[in-house]
Each structure stands twice: as C-alpha cells, then as structure tokens.
Amino acid sequence: MFILASTASHASEWDKLRIDGFANLNAAQKLNREELSDNTAINSPEKFDQDVNFIVLSTLGIQLSASLTEKSRLVSQLVGKGDEEHFDIAADWVYYQHEMSPQWSFKFGRMRTPFFLLSEYLDVTYAVPWADMPDEVYDILEPFANYEAADLTYRYELSESTITLQTQYGRLIGDTWDIQETVSFNAQWSDEYWTLRAGIARGSAVILEDNALLSNPAVINANIYEKHHVIENKGYEAMFYSLATHFDDGQWLGIAEWTRLTVEGITVDQDAYYVTLGRRWGNWTPHLTYGDAKSQDDKIRRRNNIARRIDVDLYRWAIGVRWDFESGTALKAQYEEFINQKPSDDERVRTVIVGINAVF
Amino acid sequence: MEFVKRWALHKIFIGVIVGWSSTVYADLVVIVDQSSTFEHVASDDVKRIFLGKKKTLKGLPVIPIDQREGSRHRDIFYETVVKMSDAQIKSYWSRLIFTGKGQAPQAVANDGEVKAMIKDNPNMIGYVDESEVDNQFRIVYRVDR
Incomplete structure (x- = not known):
C-alpha cells in the first residue's frame, strides 16, 4: 500500500488518486468480574473479557480519494473492524464531493454522521488523545456512525479564525432504529488554539423489530402494547444536541463535549458529557477524563409502570498517556x-487498553 | 608570531562555524511566481495557508506546495512558521482528511520541484532556500529564525 501510495502521489501534478490510511491495534482487558447492566448503552467494556483481547478494538481504514476534476472528487473509505471473534471489512463511505468555491462544498453519498464533535472521525483514534472514544457520548452514536445523506458546507474566513457551517439531510438505519428524514445543522468557530462547536439534528425514529425495547421484560411486563400503545410502528421525534469545545496550544490540551439525545415516548432521553485535560511533555501526553451519562425522563417510565432498569445513571473516569514515538x-x-x-x-467495571494508533 | 597563529586559528574556526551553519541552517523564503499578484504575505497567513485554513489571498485562490517528510527545509518551516510538532501536524491533518474536510498540501521532493510546480502558476506558493530564488520568482515572506 505504501508503494501504491507513493506511486499514486507521483501519478500526476494534481494528485489524481490519494491514498490515506489509519490503523488502531489494541489489546484490551477487563480487570474485574462485574458487568454493566444493559441499560447503560455502554458497549466497549462489555466486549472485553478478563483475558487480554487483541482484536476487540482493532480497526484498519483505507481512504481512496480520486480527483475527477480540480473541483470534484470521489472518496471511499474501507474500514475493517474486529469484534470478539471476527475481523470484517466494509465500505463505510462512498461519496461524491464538489467544491463550488473555496467557501462552498457539496457532498452526496454514504458518509459519516456529523452530529457530535468527533463523530466524523470516530475510528481515527490517532487524531485524539485517548485509546478509545469517550463511551458515554459516542457509544450511543455507534450504530449510526454512517448514513446516506446530502451535505452542504460553508466556510468563512475571518482575519484570524474560521467559521464553518454544515447542514445535512439523510436517513440513519441502525440495527434497532430507522431514523428517517434526518436533518442536521452544526456551526463551528476555530482559531489558532480554540474550537467551539454547536450541533443539532432532528429525525423521525421508527423502532425496528429487533429493538431491545420490544423484547425488554420490563416493557413486556408493563403490557405496554395493549395498555398504553406507547410503542407503535410510527415515527417518534428524535433530537440530538451537541455543544463542544477543543483547546490545544501545543502544550495544554482540553476537550469538553455535552450531548443530549431525546426520543419521544418511553425510550430513554439521555444527557451525557465528558471533560478531558492533557499536557504535552515532548512526545508524551498524559491526560485525565471524567464522563457522565444520565437519563432525563425516568418519570415517564414510572408513569407507564416500566421498571427502573431502563434508566441510566453512569459515570466514568479515565487516566491515560499517549506517546508519539514515531512519525x-x-x-x-x-x-x-x-x-x-x-x-x-x-x-x-475497570478496564485497561494498550494500543498503537497510526495514520499513513 | 603567536598572535598571527591565534588570529589564523580564530579565522579558521569562524570559517568552519559559518560554513557549517550555512549548510545546517538554510535561509528559507516563501515564494510565488513573478506573474502572481501576491506581494507580501504575513507570517500568520503563511501558517494558515499551509494548514488549509486560508484558501484565498486578496480574493484569489491560493494553493500551497509543501515539501515531503524527511526534507530538512520542511522540518525548519514547520518548526519556525507553523510551530507544530510532527505528531500535532499529523493529528491535525488526519482530522481533516478522514472527514473529507481537507487535504494536506501536495508535497514535492525538493526546492527544484517546488519551483517547477510554482512556475507559471500565479496561485501557488511554496518555500525554498533563498539561494534557489531567481528572477522568475518573487519572495513574499522570509522565514525568521
């Protein structure tokens, strides 16, 4: 691949074909026997076991970007991911991009969802200080990491900063939800050190047959179907909100993000946030994170006699270090x-992850 | 006699140091083609252009031409103008490349290739050693170290 990339970059003065890649190779282990209940929507530690698992968080991505003209290109990203037993490869992205001007660009096809600060580079762990994305915020998004959409992005350059406005329209199909007519908008301001971002998205959520809600004993016991008609095969309004900031002056590093997900009806509405502070000493960046996720609509479920087991109240703290040992x-x-x-x-539940993240 | 010897040694020593520094430290300049309308570019603008944050100058598109990793001129340029380590630069570009929001500047092997790219392309901008600049190009920024 390196040879191909090198050949490609020589191919023409306009770099007609660019090949970029990323890889995460992690060994992860759970350090105690306890398990998190299903209510948390936290996936990562549940994939670990008490033996060291070398593949559970491992990812390989290859991005091909073919310039059709000076202003338009096709971009495809092939991503291979490991779960407990397998390593599967899928085309996560395939989209067409056209830059109408240095300010305006348009994308159409299958692409990353842009709802949260890091959702567009969810798998590119090299770009973040942690060994794994903050679970309390990003695990909810995992089934909806990619979708078919149209995207319009506007960049405006101020004297020392840039404003980016992005809007998308598309459809999110996860394993248990089909979120139709999703419209999102986000605004970002960034200067040399700071990034401030706000995002909002709205969609019509339809419950799919294998949604855990439909087989959840708490829901069945409450006789939801007959008594309350809370779950029907109709679209429930789903909303995503995100506020985030990122600071990096070369020495200190700070990232904070707050998100809110609400779905009409008994489905959990959840607020989550994390705060990370890190500092660089040469090639070493130690960092500390606190994260929290809490359901906001417990009363709705009480009213419908649904047991407390769907509610969420979880926090997490993490300490880690990044060592940039090679380019x-x-x-x-x-x-x-x-x-x-x-x-x-x-x-x-206590876990440890050790891994190598690379971009090439 | 002793004085002459010392003076000569001193000269040789200075000569060696100057010679050594001129090979180790290049005098980098940022250049455009003579046909370009870009004249003086501020340090912050040079930095923002090479980070893909600034895509126009005087209302015209501006295209940076970089030098490949491993090039001494690239190391000096990023250390003194962009003021970011290699890891920071890599993280920065990976956030843009893998979100489809940007592409790192096209990178070529050396000063000669930078000049070959920029020549007759009034929108392009690149950095080379000052000794490489002839009257086909215009210096728009001198890298201060």
Missing part, C-alpha cells in the same frame, strides 16, 4: 473505571 504512530495506554448507579447498587 504518524502513537502508543497509548488507558485505565478506565465505569461506575453504574442504576438499576440498583453501584456496578464498577
């Missing part, structure tokens, strides 16, 4: 503790 390659180690306070007593 384009970083070694990361991260220790995390998840503390789940619902449905009952505190559940504590």
Whole structure:
C-alpha cells in the first residue's frame, strides 16, 4: 500500500488518486468480574473479557480519494473492524464531493454522521488523545456512525479564525432504529488554539423489530402494547444536541463535549458529557477524563409502570498517556473505571487498553 | 608570531562555524511566481495557508506546495512558521482528511520541484532556500529564525 501510495502521489501534478490510511491495534482487558447492566448503552467494556483481547478494538481504514476534476472528487473509505471473534471489512463511505468555491462544498453519498464533535472521525483514534472514544457520548452514536445523506458546507474566513457551517439531510438505519428524514445543522468557530462547536439534528425514529425495547421484560411486563400503545410502528421525534469545545496550544490540551439525545415516548432521553485535560511533555501526553451519562425522563417510565432498569445513571473516569514515538504512530495506554448507579447498587467495571494508533 | 597563529586559528574556526551553519541552517523564503499578484504575505497567513485554513489571498485562490517528510527545509518551516510538532501536524491533518474536510498540501521532493510546480502558476506558493530564488520568482515572506 505504501508503494501504491507513493506511486499514486507521483501519478500526476494534481494528485489524481490519494491514498490515506489509519490503523488502531489494541489489546484490551477487563480487570474485574462485574458487568454493566444493559441499560447503560455502554458497549466497549462489555466486549472485553478478563483475558487480554487483541482484536476487540482493532480497526484498519483505507481512504481512496480520486480527483475527477480540480473541483470534484470521489472518496471511499474501507474500514475493517474486529469484534470478539471476527475481523470484517466494509465500505463505510462512498461519496461524491464538489467544491463550488473555496467557501462552498457539496457532498452526496454514504458518509459519516456529523452530529457530535468527533463523530466524523470516530475510528481515527490517532487524531485524539485517548485509546478509545469517550463511551458515554459516542457509544450511543455507534450504530449510526454512517448514513446516506446530502451535505452542504460553508466556510468563512475571518482575519484570524474560521467559521464553518454544515447542514445535512439523510436517513440513519441502525440495527434497532430507522431514523428517517434526518436533518442536521452544526456551526463551528476555530482559531489558532480554540474550537467551539454547536450541533443539532432532528429525525423521525421508527423502532425496528429487533429493538431491545420490544423484547425488554420490563416493557413486556408493563403490557405496554395493549395498555398504553406507547410503542407503535410510527415515527417518534428524535433530537440530538451537541455543544463542544477543543483547546490545544501545543502544550495544554482540553476537550469538553455535552450531548443530549431525546426520543419521544418511553425510550430513554439521555444527557451525557465528558471533560478531558492533557499536557504535552515532548512526545508524551498524559491526560485525565471524567464522563457522565444520565437519563432525563425516568418519570415517564414510572408513569407507564416500566421498571427502573431502563434508566441510566453512569459515570466514568479515565487516566491515560499517549506517546508519539514515531512519525504518524502513537502508543497509548488507558485505565478506565465505569461506575453504574442504576438499576440498583453501584456496578464498577475497570478496564485497561494498550494500543498503537497510526495514520499513513 | 603567536598572535598571527591565534588570529589564523580564530579565522579558521569562524570559517568552519559559518560554513557549517550555512549548510545546517538554510535561509528559507516563501515564494510565488513573478506573474502572481501576491506581494507580501504575513507570517500568520503563511501558517494558515499551509494548514488549509486560508484558501484565498486578496480574493484569489491560493494553493500551497509543501515539501515531503524527511526534507530538512520542511522540518525548519514547520518548526519556525507553523510551530507544530510532527505528531500535532499529523493529528491535525488526519482530522481533516478522514472527514473529507481537507487535504494536506501536495508535497514535492525538493526546492527544484517546488519551483517547477510554482512556475507559471500565479496561485501557488511554496518555500525554498533563498539561494534557489531567481528572477522568475518573487519572495513574499522570509522565514525568521
């Protein structure tokens, strides 16, 4: 691939074909026997076990970008991911992009969802300080990481900063939800050190047959179908909100993001946030993170006699270090503790991840 | 006699140091083609152009031409003008490249290739050693170290 990339970059003065790639190779382990209840929507530690698992968070991505003209190109991203037993490869992205001017650009096809600060580079772990994305915010988004959409982006250059406005329209089909007619808008301002971002998205959420809600004993026991007609095969209004900031002056690094997901009806509405502070000493960047996720509509479920087990009240803290030991390659180690306070007593799960993240 | 010897040694020493520094430290300048309308470009603008944050100058598109990794001139340029480490630059571009929001500047092997790219392209801008600049090009910024 390196040879191909090198050949490609020589191919023409306009770089007709560009090949970029990223890789995450991680060893992950759960350090204790406890498990998080299903209510948390936190996936990562549940994929680990007490044996070291080398493939669970491993990802390989190859991005091909073919210039059709000076202003338009086709971009495709092939991503291979490991789960407990397999390593599967899929075309995560295929889109057409046209730059009408230095300010305006248009994309059409299958692309990353842009709802949260990091959702467009969810798998490019090299670009972030952590060994794994913040679970309390990003695990909810995981089934909706890619979608078919049209995107219009506007960039406006101020004297020392840039404003980017982005809007998309598309359809998100996950394993358990089909979110139709999704419209999103986000605005970002960034200067040399700071990025400030706000995003909002709205869609019509239809529950698919294998949605856990339909087989959840708590929902069945509450006799939801007959008594309350809360779950029907219709579109429920789903909203995503995100506020985020990113600071990096070369020495100090700070990232904070707050998100809100609301879905009409008994489905959990959840607020989540994380705050990370890191500092660079040469090639070393130690960092500390606190994260929290809490359901905001517990009362709705009480009213419908649905057990407390769907509610969410979880926090997480993490300490980690990044070592940029070679150009384009970083070694990361991260220790995390998840503390789940619902449905009952505190559940504590401790994990450790050690991995190599690279871009090429 | 002793004085002459010392003076000569001193000269040789200075000569070696000057010679050494001129090979180790290049005098980098940012250039455009003579046909370009770009004249003086501020340090911050040079930085923003090479980071893809500034895509126009005087209302015209501006296209940076970079030098490949491993090039000494590239190391000096990023250390003194962009003021970002290699890891920071890589993280920065990976956030843009893998979101389809930008492409790192096209990179060529050396000063000669930078000049070959820029020649007759009034929108392009690149950095080379000052000794490489002839009357086909215009210096728009001198890299201060």
